[in-house]
């Protein structure tokens with residue numbers, strides 16, 4: 159029901175939902191999500207055989223694109239949400255609501271959603287631990303994968319590329335409260351995000367360390383890290399490491415230390 163075709167916009171690839179399904183799907187999703195904002199209206203309008211108005215039921219609004227448990231889908235551009243640090247998810251929801259991160263269906267869905275509700279949604283997905291969605295095997299050469307592994311685990315000091323693992327963790331499951339894990343994401347999604355930072359269409363709180371990191375990578379570095387990260391299985395315990403336990407070679411405005 160949510161079939162997408164990637165479109166290019168300013169050099170970036172974005173997923174779109176087909177014109178036929180978009181208005182109906184999104185209107186329905188917004189209606190589901192909106193129950194909590196106008197609970198009195200929702201309760202009043204519902205006949206008694208309506209399913210209970212739980213947070214889980216409302217978040218079915220997100221299921222078509224993120225999976226029922228936030229586990230992700232086989233779509234190349236729709237990210238996994240489950241198990242990411244709560245502060246990270248909150249920062250993203252606020253960024254979509256306020257237009258600092260652009261993806262029209264998400265911007266539309268979250269418009270006018272109050273912080274308190276976004277916090278509840280973030281806590282809900284952060285606590286879930288669904289099994290991994292099988293990934294399509296990346297069509298990447300062993301040399302590209304080896305290059306990706308090196309950049310992620312050690313960086314490239316000569317060119318000023320910091321090791322991703324120094325902030326995202328040795329197991330790449332992220333760090334509390336606001337650095338996300340990088341496992342369980344599709345290669346196309348990872349490259350699109352790094353591209354968005356480079357083009358300035360995705361920004362985080364200043365100093366925006368990821369803008370610096372993305373700017374230090376060449377196109378082929380991006381392909382290499384994306385391919386290697388996407389090839390990793392999610393570890394048995396995908397929880398982010400505790401706050402302050404990683405060296406963090408740069409200051410990040412979104413990650414208080």
Ligand code: HEC
Nearest residue numbers: 173187191219220223235236237247250251261263264279
């Ligand atoms: C029509 C499909 C669609 C729907 C419905 C949708 N999302 Fe998304 N969501 C996306 C896409 C695509 C992205 C990545 C956008 C980008 O390129 O930055 C995204 C990104 C996100 C992110 C950031 C993830 C990350 O790792 O940075 C969060 C959090 C999120 N969505 C939460 C939600 C929630 C909560 C709902 C339901 C209220 C929802 N989404 C509904 C498609 C959707």
Ligand code: HEC
Nearest residue numbers: 249320321322325338351362367368371383407408410412
């Ligand atoms: C200095 C710390 C730091 C380093 C080094 C770092 N990151 Fe990040 N990364 C962050 C923070 C903080 C965020 C969250 C930004 C936000 O709130 O949008 C992030 C977010 C991301 C995201 C978005 C994930 C999602 O689900 O949308 C990707 C992709 C990413 N980093 C990739 C990398 C790669 C690849 C490297 C290494 C080349 C790297 N990062 C190095 C701190 C870092």
